[in-house]
Amino acid sequence: MALEHAILVSLLEKPGSGYELARRFERSIGYFWTATHQQIYRVLKRMESEGLLAVRELSQQSRPDKKEYSVVGPGRAVLSQWLHQSIQPESMRHELAVKIRGAAFDDPSVLIREVERHRQVHIDRLAHYQAGELRDFTGPAAPTPLDAGQELQHVVLRGGIAYERMTIAWLDDVLGTLRRLGTSPSPA
Amino acid sequence: MALEHAILVSLLEKPGSGYELARRFERSIGYFWTATHQQIYRVLKRMESEGLLAVRELSQQSRPDKKEYSVVGPGRAVLSQWLHQSIQPESMRHELAVKIRGAAFDDPSVLIREVERHRQVHIDRLAHYQAGELRDFTGPAAPTPLDAGQELQHVVLRGGIAYERMTIAWLDDVLGTLRRLGTSPSPA
DNA sequence: TCGTACATGTAAATGGTTACATGATTCT
DNA sequence: AGAATCATGTAACCATTTACATGTACGA
Numbered sequence: 001m002a003l004e005h006a007i008l009v010s011l012l013e014k015p016g017s018g019y020e021l022a023r024r025f026e027r028s029i030g031y032f033w034t035a036t037h038q039q040i041y042r043v044l045k046r047m048e049s050e051g052l053l054a055v056r057e058l059s060q061q062s063r064p065d066k067k068e069y070s071v072v073g074p075g076r077a078v079l080s081q082w083l084h085q086s087i088q089p090e091s092m093r094h095e096l097a098v099k100i101r102g103a104a105f106d107d108p109s110v111l112i113r114e115v116e117r118h119r120q121v122h123i124d125r126l127a128h129y130q131a132g133e134l135r136d137f138t139g140p141a142a143p144t145p146l147d148a149g150q151e152l153q154h155v156v157l158r159g160g161i162a163y164e165r166m167t168i169a170w171l172d173d174v175l176g177t178l179r180r181l182g183t184s185p186s187p188a
Numbered sequence: 189m190a191l192e193h194a195i196l197v198s199l200l201e202k203p204g205s206g207y208e209l210a211r212r213f214e215r216s217i218g219y220f221w222t223a224t225h226q227q228i229y230r231v232l233k234r235m236e237s238e239g240l241l242a243v244r245e246l247s248q249q250s251r252p253d254k255k256e257y258s259v260v261g262p263g264r265a266v267l268s269q270w271l272h273q274s275i276q277p278e279s280m281r282h283e284l285a286v287k288i289r290g291a292a293f294d295d296p297s298v299l300i301r302e303v304e305r306h307r308q309v310h311i312d313r314l315a316h317y318q319a320g321e322l323r324d325f326t327g328p329a330a331p332t333p334l335d336a337g338q339e340l341q342h343v344v345l346r347g348g349i350a351y352e353r354m355t356i357a358w359l360d361d362v363l364g365t366l367r368r369l370g371t372s373p374s375p376a
Numbered sequence: 377t378c379g380t381a382c383a384t385g386t387a388a389a390t391g392g393t394t395a396c397a398t399g400a401t402t403c404t
Numbered sequence: 405a406g407a408a409t410c411a412t413g414t415a416a417c418c419a420t421t422t423a424c425a426t427g428t429a430c431g432a
Contacts, residue, residue, distance in 0.1 A: 001418080001419075002283045002286055003419080003420095005286055005287075005290065006286045008290070009286060009289050009290040009293070012290075012292075012293050013289075013292075017382095017383075017384090018383080018384070018385090019381095019382065019383050019384075020383095029286075029289070030279070031279075031280065031285075032280045032281065032282040032285035032286065033280075033281060033282070033283070033285070033286055034279050034281065034420095035420090036420080036421070036422090037383090037384080037385090038385080038386085038420090038421080038422085039419080039420065039421085041384065041385060041386095042385090042386095045385095060382095060383095062428085062429060062430085063381095063382060063383075063428080063429075064382060064383040064384075064427075064428060064429090065383080065384095066382085066383060066384085067383095067384085076293065079290055079293060079294070080293075080294050082287075082290075083287055083290055083291060083294050083298055083299065084298055086302055086305065087283050087284070087287070087302075089284075089305075089306045089309040089310065090281065090282060090283060090284070091218070091219075091222045092219065092220045092221075092348070092351065093220065093221060093222065093278065093281070094220040094221070094278060094347075095190045095221075095275050095278060096275065096277075096278070097219075097220035097221075097344045097347060098190055098193055098194045098197060098217075098220065098221055099193075099270075099271055099275070100340055100343065100344050101197050101201075101217070101337075101340055101341060101344055102193065102196070102197040102200075102267055102270075102271055103271060103340055104200075104201075104336055104337035104340050104341075105197070105200050105264065105267060105268075106267070106268050106271050108336060108340065110271055110272055111271065114274055114275075117274065117277075118277045121277040122277065148292055148296060148369050149289075149292035151365055151368075151369060152288055152289055152291055152292050152296065152365065152369075153289060153292075154365075155288065155361055155362050155365040156285045156288050156289055158358070158361060159282075159285060159358045159361075159362070160280070162354050162357065162358050163280065163354065163358075165354075166350050166351065166353075166354040169350065170346065170347045170350050170351075173343055173346060173347075174343050174347070177339055177340065177342075177343040180339075181336050181339060181340075189390075189391070191391080191392090205410095205411075205412090206411080206412070206413090207409095207410065207411050207412075222392095223392085224392080224393070224394090225411090225412080225413090226392090226393080226394085226413080226414085227391080227392065227393085229412065229413060229414095230413090230414095231391095233413095248410095248411095250400085250401060250402085251400080251401075251409095251410060251411075252399075252400060252401090252410060252411040252412075253411080253412095254410085254411060254412085255411095255412085
């Protein structure tokens with residue numbers, strides 16, 4: 001289960017509560033792994049009971065109390081062991097591609113709006129990633145030189161940027177194809 | 189559930205058995221949606237009981253009998269309805285990226301072999317996709333002009349090709365980063 | 377007063393993976 | 405005789421999503 005490992009990485013980068021982890025999974029670590037707060041609370045509880053994490057209950061004024069989790073020895077060992085194992089390369093899971101092929105059995109033009117909407121989401125994500133890159137790695141406020149952890153975060157972010165660029169270009173290709181099919185005779 | 193819709197698309201492209209669908213999910217449709225035979229048999233049974241599919245039992249000589257499924261009216265309607273709904277853009281799920289960030293808490297060089305292995309898998313997939321493109325869409329044996337269904341299959345395949353190319357380039361970037369970190373002092 | 381952010385959880389349903397199970401035919 | 409391909413399934417487990425549930429504090 002990679003959620004467990006993603007949590008270990010995130011808590012090693014910085015200890016935090018379930019709520020904070022859920023927020024990180026909406027940005028940063030969430031660029032390549034997603035999880036909802038329900039999942040996170042459940043897994044945190046299990047990991048703590050297995051001795052991979054330590055908890056500190058923090059009382060806060062003007063805020064609900066929170067439980068701050070941090071990685072302890074056995075948790076670090078579990079992560080290290082996982083890093084030494086090989087995983088199988090992911091296969092894609094692209095629902096929009098299913099729809100595009102399905103459009104052959106309906107009017108292809110119904111998909112144009114949908115594809116345009118997805119394209120805009122990817123444009124926004126790209127802008128967001130690029131802003132993060134400038135802020136944390138390449139801008140004047142970024143530390144120089146970067147340490148190993150920052151270099152690795154940066155290369156992962158560059159992957160996200162490359163992915164979004166590629167996706168936008170592909171969706172342009174898809175839109176061109178759908179529009180061509182819409183203006184010429186297309187048998188269902 | 190997109191597996192259901194992927195099955196509808198695949199069976200509209202060509203009726204077939206659970207076994208045949210499982211094979212298609214290893215290629216073609218499987219380039220962007222995966223499923224094992226266990227999942228497929230379960231879903232086919234459910235879809236048939238819901239009246240989305242029809243079955244024909246075929247006795248074959250020198251082969252086990254098989255059940256050939258095809259899409260009937262209500263199945264087509266379910267697909268069409270889904271095409272008219274909007275879906276939310278996928279977020280990535282890239283386990284290797286979790287590992288790369290995790291490498292900051294171990295020796296980054298342990299990942300070099302792993303990343304090289306992934307890179308080779310993506311190179312092989314790219315070659316496989318390109319061979320398929322030549323065979324079905326751009327080579328001399330390909331039909332001209334392509335019909336709408338083929339145009340859509342082709343644009344999806346171009347997406348797969350773009351994805352693999354992008355991934356290979358990114359993994360080269362990752363390898364460069366890991367090697368640089370391996371040769372300079374890297375604090376854990 | 378309404379919405380947003382902070383904070384944590386339970387329950388039910390659905391989806392996906394892994395292991396187990398069987399059996400015929402064809403090719404080497 | 406053994407491996408690969410064709411063919412279909414069950415069971416157990418694990419992961420994920422969606423809905424429900426509660427409560428404080430702060431700013432508009």
